[in-house]
Amino acid sequence: MWVFYRSYYQFAMIAMMLGSLSACLVGPDFEPPEPPKINHYTKPPWPCRTASAPGHGGASQQFIQAKTISAEWWRLFHSPKINKLICQGLTNSPNLKAAKATLLEAQENLSAGIGNGLFPNIAAAVTAQRGSNTGFFNSSNAASDTLTTSGIPTSVFNLFNASVNASYLLDFFGGVRRQIQGLQSQVEYQYFELRAAYLSLTSNIVTTAITIASLHRQICVTKQLIREQAEQLAIIKKQFDLGGVSQIEVVAQQTQLAQTRAALPPLEKSWAQARHLLAILVGAFPSECYVIPSLDLNELHLPTELPLSVPSALVRQRPDVRAAEALWEAANAQIGVATANLYPQFTLNGSWGKSNSVGSKVFGSQSNLWNIGGALFQPLFRGGALLAERRAAIAAYDVAAAQYREVVLQAFQNVADTLRAIEADAREMRAQKQAESAAYANLYLVRQQFFLGGVSYLSLLDAQRQYQQTRISLVQAEASRYADTAALFQALGGGWWNSDC
Incomplete structure (x- = not known):
């Protein structure tokens, strides 16, 4: 939770600092x-x-x-x-x-x-997926079953994800x-x-x-x-x-x-x-x-x-x-x-979440994911x-x-x-x-x-x-x-x- 708080705090501070720079208002002021x-x-x-x-x-x-x-x-x-x-x-x-x-x-x-x-636009997402990987598959975290199709090993696995996403238009x-x-x-x-x-x-x-x-x-x-x-x-x-x-x-x-x-x-x-x-x-x-x-x-x-x-x-x-x-x-x-x-339009994006192939371990300490970035249009x-x-x-x-x-x-x-x-x-x-x-x-x-x-x-x-x-x-x-x-x-x-x- 601290990782999320620190990441979001940094994101919010960046947004506020950049927002303070956005004092320009194009177009005429109404009189x-x-x-x-x-x-x-x-x-x-x-x-x-x-x-x-x-x-x-x-x-x-x-x-x-x-x-x-x-x-x-x-x-x-x-x-x-x-x-x-x-x-x-x-x-x-x-x-x-x-x-x-x-x-x-x-x-x-x-x-x-x-x-x-x-x-900022903040949203939470929870996903559960089941998929397969043909060929070499090895993951210490994966709960998978190995099948054989035409002599090629195929791994079927589960993936659980819980995340919070944020975006802010500067x-x-x-x-x-x-x-x-x-x-x-x-x-x-x-x-x-x-x-x-x-x-x-x-x-x-x-x-x-x-x-x-x-x-x-x-x-x-x-x-x-x-x-x-x-x-x-x-x-x-x-x-x-x-x-x-x-x-x-x-x-x-x-x-x-x-x-x-x-x-x-x-x-x-x-x-x-x-x-x-x-x-x-x-x-x-x-x-x-x-x-x-x-x-x-x-x-x-x-x-x-x-x-x-x-x-x-x-x-x-x-x-x-x-x-x-x-x-x-x-x-x-x-x-x-x-x-x-x-x-141009500038957008800040960030997310923090948890991911694991085992649903009961999704909120474990070993499954943290986060990212922060920006976009220009x-x-x-x-x-x-x-x-x-x-x-x-x-x-x-x-x-x-x-x-x-x-x-x-x-x-x-x-x-x-x-x-x-x-x-x-x-x-x-x-x-x-x-x-x-x-x-x-x-x-x-x-x-x-x-x-x-x-x-x-x-x-x-x-x-x-x-x-x-x-x-x-x-x-x-x-x-x-x-x-x-x-x-x-x-x-x-x-x-x-x-x-x-």
Whole structure:
């Protein structure tokens, strides 16, 4: 055993000394890109506060530079129902579970790469053989039988062997370490893909819940209008029977009622589809949408203080940008791998074992075998394949760099679009609130004039149609404020860096 320990110790020391010489890393070192040197997300001037409107959901929103983004930003809507849906989604979502498993796979691949590349490969082997030797055979150690074939002596013997073999690739030019860098970049990529999946899931749950609440309100408004118009149609028919109105007015009322009724099925279809989508997001089947609570816009609170990260920080906050950077770094590592393949590879090999023709004596003191040596492998001619592989790695690096640039541009576009949307939503809601108030006042006046005989029934129908449209538009404008507020948190990265998990 001491012989083995001494031989392996010498082998390990040689490997460590030679490994310490392998500080050379061919190929470029990756340098993280600098943040874009811009000061604004969108063209100034930019208001610090949005417009306000009376009523629920009409509060003014203020943009606060460098405000901390909570990892649980959806709680700012103060909706226990949405909070519960988020918890269900984070627990049951198949996409999130798949992203976690993919990250674990990348981590284990990294561990395997480190084990295979940075540590010696040691294996044990035990063999038992039976063979023959024709001609002269003499061995004091051999347990053999001597036979005669055509007058030539033939010895049949047994051979037992137990050995431990070790080999170690000396990473002189850093090809192994570049491979490990690439695997580490893959781990980072999958980590940020998990963060992106987390952000996408939570954002989709919030926006889908807002859509359901908006459609629910629109359905309620439409049903109320149908009831009111049906009652008016009954009154008009009685007046027609008494000769008070013409048939044209009856037909006009019937037409308006039919149009309002026709608007209801598309709303109900969209509402049902949104509930099906939300059921999928929380990990349930569409038929199990009973797990989706009833949602109403009145239950939501509009956040009045909105964070606004400085542009230079956005590229470190967006998980999709960080994922693209990780792929870029992985492509950079592959250039080093392809470059290292052009240079010689050095391997140390060693073994220690026991051998005997008698199995019971295999571990005896007289049967020691050991060897130590090295090998050099240098590609001489591969038809230009190695150089082509390096050029391909450089091209892949350029692709990853361009894709990173594209993701960064899209990230800034997302923030710019969302900021403009929030500002425009506030002005739209104020205008829709004014339009709804004006349409209601106009309907009241026209109705009074109609009862006094001052206007025709067609004028009353037109006033009712205008008021109906403004009520629906006001609901849509309010929902847009909530949805685009959620979109801003998503565009800014969702605060994952403030999460404890």
